[in-house]
Amino acid sequence: MSLTTDIKDFALDVGYNHVGITSAESFSDHIDAVQSRGAIYDFYVEDPRQFIKGAHPKKTMPSAKSIISMAWDYSQKAFPDSLLGKIGRIYQARCYNAPPHRINGARYQLILDFLEKLGCEIGRGIIVPERRTAARAGVTTFGMNNFAYAKRTGSFILLSSIVVDKELEYDTPTYEIKCPKECTACMDACPTGAICEPLKLVPRRCIAFNAWWTQDGRPCVTSYIPPEIREKMGTRVHGCDVCQEACPRNSAKLKANLPEDPFLVQLAEEFSLPKMLEMSDHFYEKSVRPIMYNYINDKKYFRRNAAIALGNTGDPDHIPLLNQAMEDPEELVRGYAAWALGRIGGSKARAVLESRLKREDSKFVIAEIKTELAS
Ligand code: SF4
Ligand code: SF4
Incomplete structure (x- = not known):
């Protein structure tokens, strides 16, 4: 051999x-x-x-x-429904x-x-x-x-x-694009239009990029996620599979009846977006780090993403938790909670924003609150 x-x-x-x-x-x-x-x-x-x-x-x-x-x-084991569309x-x-x-x-x-x-x-x-x-x-x-x-x-x-360093036997390259002729399903499905043309991505428009690359201290990016992207993130807090889910080349895999992954089943029982916004040490260690360990280095970015996701649910039941987040010492959390309250809308959300505005001293958060109150 x-x-x-x-x-x-x-x-x-x-x-x-x-x-x-x-x-x-x-x-x-x-x-x-x-x-x-x-x-x-x-x-x-x-x-x-x-x-x-x-x-x-x-x-x-x-x-x-x-x-x-x-x-x-x-993708050899099933992914729990409650985690898909989030992670x-x-x-x-x-x-x-x-x-x-x-x-x-x-x-x-x-x-x-x-x-x-x-x-x-x-x-x-x-x-x-x-x-x-x-x-x-x-x-x-x-x-x-x-x-x-x-x-x-x-x-x-x-x-x-x-x-x-060893000279081995090289395989024949397969540089082809094997997509069915005229298929545009991935481009049509992408919520942000990030696939601007076949084989070309605008990373700053991509949800996956925005969910984890946008951290302070990295070259050429900040922790700021533009409002038009926030809306399109839906409940996705880490990663985005939409352009792969839409793809006919993945349909056999997506339809396959896969065995469950007991670890994920257990994790899914604990996981929730409100808990992610609150981010207790226990939740972080039990439900976040085991699967989201490699890109986001600070809890505040997970909490930012959770605030966006909760806002995108449009569910007024999240207003009390977002109200609590408006008192958080971390301005990133307050700023995105303000956006989430504006996204949910209604008189209760507005009252929280007006109340916080009177006491807020972060320029970033004030700007977020004012934008939401004006909209
Ligand atoms: S990962 Fe999501 S946002 Fe990024 S290109 Fe694919 S569908 Fe678009
Ligand atoms: S959806 Fe899949 S098959 Fe269709 S163009 Fe995109 S990558 Fe190719």
Whole structure:
């Protein structure tokens, strides 16, 4: 057996659903694509993790020869109805950047250990463009919605790549777009029009981007979510699957009768948007961190998103909780609670806003309250 076969067999054995291999040559197509988008990808170019550098694996690791690309189907178990439409499937599946002591991180660790035992040098810390890598390694094709699709699995896949110093056998690239002719279902379904044209996304219009990238201290973005996006977020507090749910290439997976995930069933019993706004330490540890551990670093952003979601329910039963949130020491929470009260509307919500305005000293919150009172 060849080294390539050993590696592929091992990856499949530990649970990856697809594996392919490509060279470690630069992804000049990725760099060209990012550069052609100009300012709309400034946050990506400026990110200290230096994503663009990852498109040139050999600049970081001169001995790099090959990249192993693996896809794991994260939709093998059912997602509770009460969590869908609030939290993206990939987060519920606890797989994205999972730490090595959790099952999905352990799978990745197993393959790293295996490669090291085979004598491979590994390019740790090189963040290659995953979707381009997977297509060049023959693992996925593209969808117009910018997601990668694996054969028989669809787009609910986690892609992982490992750069190694060994010359392996390369798979035939599958750079194709395999969408049915004239399908525009993803673009039609996107609530914000973020997929501006096939294969082009405006990240700042994307709900998923707004839910977690908008944190203070990151390059080129702030914690501010524009009102027109807030309205479209609905009850989604982390991630958005709409353009994948609309896709006919995922319909078999979406219709499949999947076994339940006992961990998620239990978590769903505890989870609620009001509790997310309140965010007790217990709720954070039991219901938030186990599935939403990798992007949002401060509870206040989860609470902001929960306030938006509660406002979008339009349910006046949430006014007492939002009233309480208007007294919160965190201005981000007060500001978005003000927006939520305005979104729910009615005399009770208005009375809360008027009362708080008399005592409010944050310019941001005052502006939010005044906007809602004027509307
Ligand atoms: S994730 Fe949601 S907001 Fe973003 S492009 Fe897809 S449907 Fe639109
Ligand atoms: S919805 Fe249609 S156009 Fe969009 S990714 Fe799926 S198949 Fe392609």
